[in-house]
Amino acid sequence: RTETLCLVRWCLRDRPKKAGSCQSTFNGVHWHRRHQRFQARVCFEGRCHYTGYFSNDTEAACAFDAKLRAICTDPVRLKKSLNFPTKAEASYEEPLSERRSRGLKKSSQNSAKDVESFQHLQHRFSKSPQASEFEIVNIPSQSRVDALFQPRGSKSVGLPLQLKSSTNRNKNSGECYAFQRTSGYDGMVLVLIALDCDMIWMVPGSEVSQTSLWITLGSKRDKAWRVSQVGLVLAEYFRKGTVPHVPLQDALMQCGDNHIVEEHSHAQLASVLGSVGLRLHRPPNVYYDVVDSVLSWQEHEWRVQEKATHMWSHGRYGANLRKSGGCLGPRAYAQTDFDILIVSLLDVSDRLLGIFLFPSCVLAKRRLVGNNHKSVQLYLYPPWSQPKPPAVAARHSWQLDHFVDLRSWKGKDFHLDPSSMESLTELLDKLLDNPAQAYSPEWPVTHRFPMWKFKDLAELLVEEGLVESFSDFVTPQDPPDEWFTLAHEEEYYRGFVENSLDPVRWRRIGFTQRPDHRALVRRTRLEVAGTLLTARLALETGLACNTAGGTHHAHRAWGSGYTALNDLAVTSKVLLQEGVVSRILICDLDVHQGDGTAEILREDAQAFTLSVHCKDNFPFGFKGMTHLGHDKSDLDVGLAKGTGDEVFLSTISEHLLGALDDFRPDLVLYDAGVDIHVDDDLGNLCISWDGLRKREDLVINACLSKRIPIACVIGGGYDRDPRHLAHRHGAVHRVAHEAWRLSVRLPDGSFVVGDLAVHSSRGTGPHDALQRTWATQQRCRPTPQLPWPQLRKDLSTLALSLLNFGRVDAGLHRRLHDAGERAARSLSRAQARDCCSAMLEPYKVLIRVCC
Known part of the structure; x- marks a missing residue:
């Protein structure tokens, strides 16, 4: 049936x-x-x-x-x-990542459409005679009011506008426009904008009761509402008073309770930051789901995510760290969504009590952003509301380093007291004075080149204690144009700076996507200046490292492989022209051959280029790229795909030591690319983490053992996990820091750098064991107090061993250093100076013998 x-x-x-x-x-x-x-x-x-x-x-x-x-x-x-x-x-099932991407794309399109609507209205209004008397102010917030029409320069009241936009819904006949959510706007002027043609309709919101409004060209509605002179119609609405006027603050408050609290907080926060010379504002092109405002200072800008909170239960405060995830619902923030998180603590009357300022990198290290959770709840404990359990207090004590107490501040019309001003300035200095920020401008998250790795590396060095604070970095100054024309054709350099290169050249560089061209030019020029500064410091101190550099694919007349200006070639040309050095060796151990450096320095007999790379990788053998792979270094060593640690290290040892002995350079520029790592996205070698560390130790100690200054740059590295990539790039800095940590201070203020036991075992004489003494401008640790009888005995043994060209006890130098570290706090400076003189007496004998 x-x-x-x-x-x-x-x-x-x-x-x-x-x-x-x-x-x-x-x-x-x-x-x-x-x-x-x-x-x-x-x-x-x-x-x-x-x-x-x-x-x-x-x-x-x-x-x-x-x-x-x-x-x-x-x-x-x-x-x-x-x-x-x-x-x-x-049966098709969309992956979660694509579902989230689809939702975010739709949200981003809606935000862009709102910006386009305001710009379209502003353009039409600017052509009207009333533009000299009135202005349209954008309301970039969660308010139901999109814009305010008010007398120019007025801060009193204005005409509230609600903007709706649409495109032609029937492209075959070209007659119909549909506008959604048009009801419920009493007390406003409803402005309907056709984005694909020059038409605008206006009507008081009280006259519209339809949720969806259709306008057909030529209909009664079209003829009654369409306006040709935007300024004239808005001025009539304003003067007649048929639509009530509202103050700017009331317009901002026409939203939900949470948004009202955020508006109160934003106004107070802008006043506090303005007192120290910073401007907190909301430009119209900001994606408000992840960025609420922009913090500006001089030429710098930082994206800010704002949160406001009252006291929760149990005497604590909190903030929900989440954003819209499209179809997947709320998601945790990514580290690249914003630069600074500001959480405002408010009392019951919405008065500002204090603020927490967290850089996104700090939140990422504590896994509060950049994870796969749907959302994260951040509990906050200011000084007046500390948790009672000691374990909980210790777990959240890191927050106090990012807090400013504003309870003594009386409001927007008053200045900060000196103590609050000092603490706020100190905190902002830590947040904003990040020298790596110039190396990492705003960059598309989906781009293959990880522009953010330079900032991540600098923050990792501070976190690990290799550098005490960001203020201890030596930062480069804006370089002159003459430096770059030594290595690049002037036409190409000017085209890059002025953004006049043809699309083919931009495609070769790999930077067809560049949100801010000026920021890209600035960081590229500073990167070259940073490498040159690193080389100058290496000539003074014997050893220096850059947190960027290694742009070895840039040629004389064009860029390639994500490099536009060649820092290694420019540095070599400048130093040779100045006569600071007479011979420079470029040791390029990136997985890709340094073809640009080889082409620029090909005819220069004072520069020697050594490249150990994978022969089955860029720039060789790419279809359609006939311009690549023809430039040869002075010594090219190509390794097969899949080469491991043992072959790689033995090859470097053989060719580098030979080049140092034969060429005898005055300076080595070392490109320490980490794309040789087995997990690198663009590398074809199988070098482990241990092999990477041994490579840095081999190169640095080979140069130091021959008394040759070495300047290190980080080179290439590609990994979608920023922490892994920064950790690999930090290897050369860790090895260099260890070599510097084991240095010995001599009476004349110079240093002996390196492991004496290793170097003296070469048996070529005491001068090899002593390395080379370099003048230094580094801050020196206080000379420690040591057990003097044993010390003098050890120093005598060391001097005797060196004078006899024998093998030094491997633990002697380290034992002296460790003993000093244990007793470093027990001497005054005067006592340390006297003890230093007595301690170094055997070294004076040794130095006289070596000379």
């Missing part, structure tokens, strides 16, 4: 419907009353496609499916809309 009923149902559905019936169970199929037949219509990307008329709705549904498959390749849309999907189409 059931089968019979199903058969009857399908037979009835295949029959033509009677006139007047508009029922159909299929997508895109409807009954055309005039032709008395079924019609199929496919709507895709704002355009309607009609496939014809059919005697039954099944044929129309098949025609709908065929047309949709022809014009649409989105499997989600096909699964949702097809009437007769295949098994593969019906």
Whole structure:
């Protein structure tokens, strides 16, 4: 009986419907009353496609499916809309990442549409005579008021505007515009904007009761509401008073309770930061789901995520760290979503009590952003509300380093007291004076080149204690143009700076996507200046490292491989021209050959280029890139794909030591690229973490053992995990720091750098054991108090061993250093100076013998 009923149902559905019936169970199929037949219509990307008329709705549904498959390749849309999907189409499941990306893209499109609507209205208004008397102020917040029309320069009241925009919904006839959510705007002027043509309609919000509003060109509604002179109509609304005027603060408060609290907090926060010379503002092109405002100081800008909170239960404060995730709901912030998180603590009357300022890197280290959780709840404990359990207090004590107490501040019309001003200035200095910020401008998150790694590396060095604070970094100054034209053609350099290069050259560089060209030019020029500064410091101190550099693919007349200006070539040219050095060796151990450096320095006999790389990688063998792979270094050593630690290290040891002995350079520029690592995204070698560390130790100690200054740059490295990439780039800094930590201070203020035991075992004489003495400008630790009888005995043994060219006890030097570290706090400076003189007496004998 059931089968019979199903058969009857399908037979009835295949029959033509009677006139007047508009029922159909299929997508895109409807009954055309005039032709008395079924019609199929496919709507895709704002355009309607009609496939014809059919005697039954099944044929129309098949025609709908065929047309949709022809014009649409989105499997989600096909699964949702097809009437007769295949098994593969019906079983398609969209990955979570794509679902989230789709939701974020839609949200971003809506935000961009709002900005475009305001700009369209502003453009039309600027052409009217009333523009000299009135202005339209954007309200960039969660308020229901989008803009305010007010007298120019006025801070009193204005005419509230609600902006709605649309594009042509029927491109075939070009007649219809549809506007959504148009009801409920009493007390405002509803401004309807056609984005694809120069038409604007205006009507008081109280006259519109429809949720969806359609305007057909030529209709009564179109003729009654369309305006040709925007300024004149708005001025009439303003003067007549048919729509009530509202102050700016009231316009900002036409939103939910949470948004009202955030507006109160933002106003107070802007006043506090303005007292120390910073400007907190909300530009119209900000994506408000992850960035609430922008903090500006001189030429720098930082994206700020603002949170405001009252006291929660149990005497604590808190903030929810989450953003919209599209179809997946709330998601945790990514580290690159914003630069600074500011959490304002408010009392019951919304008065500002204090603020927490957290850099995104600090939150990422504590896994509060950049994880896969749906959201994170951050509990905050200011000084007046510390948790009672000691374990909880210790776990949250790090927050106090990022807190400013503002309880003594009386409000927006008053200045900060000196103590609050000092603590706020000190905290902002830590946040904003990050020298690596210039190396890492705003950059697309999806770009293959990890521009953020320079900032991550600097923060990692501070976190690990290799550098005490950001103020201890030596920062480069803006370099002159003459430096760059020594290594690059002036036409190419000017084209890069002025953004006049043709698309082919930008595609070669790999920077077709660049949100801020000026910021890119500035960081590229500073990167070159940083490498030159590193080389100068190495000549003074023997050893120096840069947190960027290694742009070895940039040629004389064009850039390549994410490099536009060649820092290694420019540094070599400048130092050789100044006569500071007579010979420079570039040791390039990046996984890719340094073709740009080789081409620029090819004819320079005072520079020697050594490149140990993978021969099965860029720039060799790329189809369609005939300009690559022809430039040869003075010594090219190509390794096979998959080469491991043992072969790699033995190859470097053989060729580097030979080059140092044969060429005898005055300075080594070392490109310590980490794309040789087995987990690197663009590397084809299989070098482990231990092999990477041994490479840095081998190169640095080889140069120091021959008394050759070495300047290190970080080179290439590609990994989607920023922490892993920064950790690899930090290897050369850790090895250099260890070599410096084991240095010995001599009486004349110079240093002996390196492990004496290792170097003296070469048996070539005491001068090799002593290395070379370099003048230094580094801060020196106080000379420690040591157990004097044992010390003098050890020093005598050391001097005797060196004088006899014998093998030094491997633990002697380290034992002296460790003993000093243990007793460093027990001497005054005067006592330390006297003890130092006595301690170094055997060294004076040794130095005289060596000389």
